[in-house]
Amino acid sequence: MTEAVWLVDPHSLTVAYSNSAAQRLVGLTGSRLQGFHVRDLAAAPQDLYRWNDVAEVSWGQVTHTQVLHASGRAIPVEQRIREVEDPEGGNWLLWTLLDRSEQEHNERELESLLAELRATLDSAADGVLVCSADGAIRAFNQKLADIWVMPAALLLQRNDAAIMAWMRDQVLSPAQYDQQLQALGQDPLVHTADILNLADRRVVERRSVPLLRHGMAVGRIFSFRDISREMEVQSGLRVAAQVFESSLDAIFIADAQGAVLQTNPACDGMLGAALSPGAQASALFAQTEPEWLDAVAQAWKEVGHWEGNRQLQRVDGSHCAVRLSWVVSRDERGQVQQSVGFIRDLTQQQAAQQKIEQLAFSDALTGLPNRLMLGQHVEQAITQDTQAEFAILFLDLDRFKIINDSLGHQFGDRVLQLVAQRLQSCLRPLDVLCRLGGDEFVLYLHACQKQHSERIARRIQDAMREPFVLDGLGFSVQCSIGMAQYPEHGRTLNELIKQADTAMYRVKASGKGSFGFYEPAMSNGLLGRVQMEHALRQALDRDALRVVYQPQVEMHTGSIVGCEALLRWTDARLGVVSPGVFIPLAEESGYIVKLGAWVLEQAVKEAMRWVKQGLGVKVSVNVSSLELHQPDYAARVASLLSAYGLPACWLELELTESALLQKEPVIVHCIEQLADLGVQLVIDDFGTGYSNLAYLKRMPISKLKVDQSFVRGLPQDMSDKAIVEAVIGLGRALDVEIVAEGVETAAQRETLMRMGCGFYQGFLCAPGVEAATFQAMLRAQAAGLEAGSLGGGVPGEDRPV
Structure with missing residues (x-):
């Protein structure tokens, strides 16, 4: 028998016989087992107790217990004890044991495997749900409960229907969820993958496969994964890809070694062609010096990006100024993974910047530096070397007015350009020639002592004596030069220009066409300004002042519609004192307030006389910013209109841009009061000041006057033409009238008319004339004559100021 069998004496409980299987089980021979007490074989405490009292032995029952091996280890067995009778009538206990060692080992292995499977199931990244063919839940892991946010109470009870109902209630579309489960029940072998949108806005991916046993579907295994974050990332990647492709800025992506992996269309367009595979990102830029690459690496290390201006190397070999922002991406170990470069084309920006700098620091006519640029040169010279010595020369062309008056301002502007070229040829590379305006130039002579300054002044005089030729016409232009030396005659540019200007006037007073240094005694010439101011204050009492009227003409009809x-x-x-001399003097001294009041009264009086005669036209009067500062100015205007009975609609007040830009409450209030009176407000010399176009919206402006300095260049000068067109367009947009000043030729008038300018004034029609003469012009017009046929003046003579 394969079972271990003992015959035990029921009285002594000793072994009488054992078979070979029993001897092998306990590791003892038959002779040693003979007479062995069964308690000595028992390993389990309960067996020791039972064998002490035979009555406690379970007869005939199969029980699990343990026996001792001769080595001392316990062997699991299945035992059965029963009484048997031999042929002689003796009673024995038949004790049979079945070794269960291998069976228990297999059971322990199975339990361990099941525990591992449960741990694996609970450790899975996905939620797992196993269902039988009838839909009952066989198993699920903790991840499933986490994904579906199952309450603890639901997990403690065995209620499949409640769990399934909870999952159904969490989806955004329960009806669709039910349809999908029904479809799975109809096709038990199908593999599925779908997306569930939950009510809390999470997105869950669901996959299912059939549970097979012996090739037959006995259920279904579901796996669930929360992919909300992945969906967000994918959405972000799609947006990033769209931005990458559609960005107007050029973008490139490079690997850790700097090789370009990808470029967007804007980058290909900027380069002129797509890059060849493996091209280095640094090779996109000209002058890739090691210092720059080291600076990029250092910036990456410190702040993660480098930003600066570079020259992009196009495929055709040309260069392009760009702004590069180069950002690095690192892994968790801090190693460079890749880098992304953002490139912005600076071509237009630099061109605009150069244009702005050119306008800000240069003279529009000659292209020479202006006073602002000159100031920077002088300040730099003084800052770098406090012991420096240099000279400032103030140069004024002699009798240049004759050229303007006889040949016109356009010809005069071209002469100024030739003069600038000739003066520039007399200077050294570090010297600076500046045009202040009109026919005045200032020269900065770098590191120049007195004797050198005199030498250069003689060189300029000699060069200017050479004849000029323009349009086949030969002529001569001489100049007077005043000189001031730093630091002897001044320590600032303003002081040096002032002293050089004083020296130049002394040269002119001495016969012109020469040069001379400033001397302190020359400042005594300021006495002349004091005397002129005194004479100006007496001019009203001596009837030395008069008001003249320059017609304003409608462009298309030639009719006089107003006057200034x-x-x-x-x-x-x-x-005869030029207005260009005494008006600034009156402004500086404040006497302009009294002069302005007198001019206004004369103009109102004449305007009312013309209205009474049926010849009424609008009369424009210039107003100084000092007058607007007077608190009672608007009241005085109202008083004059009332005193002479002139309706306010016949009066226009011409204001400068600088006056309108002042935001003092007294000026703003004054302008508002004038507008309330019904007086028309006009901006004089528009475009010559520091324009802030915001005031055009704030102020009740009815008319803009284009300055004669822009009209003078028409129709040849493209810059002047562009400016005038812009002003006219602005006036049309704001619904205000445009008056062009200083119109002297029919070509200028025709050009302005084509541009859409409505009115003009200038010598083409007439200069400023006496009131009686202007009244005669109005009568002639009333009689049917065109204003332009009444005769113009000589260009440049009695120019309005």
Whole structure:
């Protein structure tokens, strides 16, 4: 028998016989087992107790217990004890044992495997749900409960229907969820994958496969994964890809070694062609010096990106100024993974910047540096070397007005350009030639002592004596030069220009066409300004001042529609004094307030006389910013209109841009009061000041006057033409009238008319004339004559100021 069998004496409980299987089981021979007490074989405590009292032995029952091996180890067995009778009638206990060692080992292995499977199931990244063919839940892991946010109470009870109902309630579309489960029940072998949108806005991916046993589907295994974050990342990647492709900025992506992996269309367009595979990102830029690459690496290390201006190397070999932002991406170990470069084309920006700098630091006519640029040169020279010595020369062309008056301002502007070229040829590379305006130039002579300054001044005089030729016409232009030396005659540019200007006027007074240094005694010439101011204050009492009127003409019809009142001064001792001289003097001294009041009264009086005669036209009067500062100015205007009975609609007040830009409450209030009176407000010399176009919206402006300095270049000068067109377009947009000043030729008038300018004034029609003469022009017009046929003036003579 394969079972271990003992015959035991029921009285002594000793072994009487054992078979070979029993001897092998306990590791003892038959002779040793003979007479062995069964308690000595028992390993389990309960067996020791039972064998002490035979009555406690379970007869005939199969029990699991343990027996001792001769080595001392316990062997699991299945035992059975029963009574048997031999042929002689003796009673024995038949004790049979079955070795269960291998069976228990297999059971332990199975339990361990099941525990591992349960741990694996609970450790899975996905939620797992196993169902039988009838839909009952066989198993699920903790991840499933986490994904579906199952409450603890639901997990403690064995209620499949409640769990399934909970899952159904979490989806955004329960009806669709039910349809999908029904479809799975109809096809038990199908493999599926779908997306569930939950009510809490999470997105869950569901996959299912059939549970097979012996090739037959006995259920279904579901796996669930929360892919909300992945969906967000994918959405972000799609947006990033769209931005990458559609970005107007050029973008490249390079690997850790700097090789370009990808470029967007804007980058290919900027380069002129797509890059060849493996091209280095640094090779996209000209002058890839090691210092720059080291700076990029250092910036990556410190802040993660480098930013600066570079020159992009196009495929055709040309260069392009760009702004590069180069960002590095690192892994968790801090190693460079890749880098992304963002490139912005600076071509237009640099061109605009150069244009702005050119306008800000250069003279529009000659292209020479202006006073601002000159100031920077002088400040740099003084800052770098406090012991430096240099000279400032103030140069004024002699009798240049004759060229303007006889040949026109356009010809005069071209002469100024030739003069600038000739003066520039006399200077050294570090010297600076600047045009202040008109026919005045200032020269900065770098590191120049007095004797050198005199030498250069002589060289300029000699060069200017050479004849000029323009349009086949030969002529001569001489100049007077005043000189001031730093630091002897001044320590700032303003002081040096002032002293050089004073020296230049002394040269002119001495016969012109020469040069000379400033001397302190020359400042005594300021006495002349004091005397002129005194004479100006007496001019009203001596009837030396008069008001003339320059017609304003409608462009298409040639009809006079208004006039500008202009102040003129003829002194018994000084003769005819230019408005360009005494008006600034009156502004500086404050006497302009009294002069302005007198001009306004004369203009109102004449305007009312013309209205009464049926010849009424609008009369424009220039107003100084000092007058607007007077708190009672608007009241005085109202008083004059009332005193003479002139309706406010016949009066226009011309304001400068600088006056409108002042935001003092007194000026703003004054302008508002004037507008309330019904007086028309006009911006004079528009475009010559520091324009802030915001005031055009704020102020009740009815008319813009284009400055004669822009009209003078028409129709040849493209810059002047562009400016005038812009002003006219602006006026049309704002619904205000445009008046062009200083129109002297029919070509200028025709050009302005084509541009859409409505009105003009200038010598083409007439200069400033006496009130009686202007009244005669109005009568002639009333009689049917065109204003332009009444005769113009000589260009440049009695120019309105």
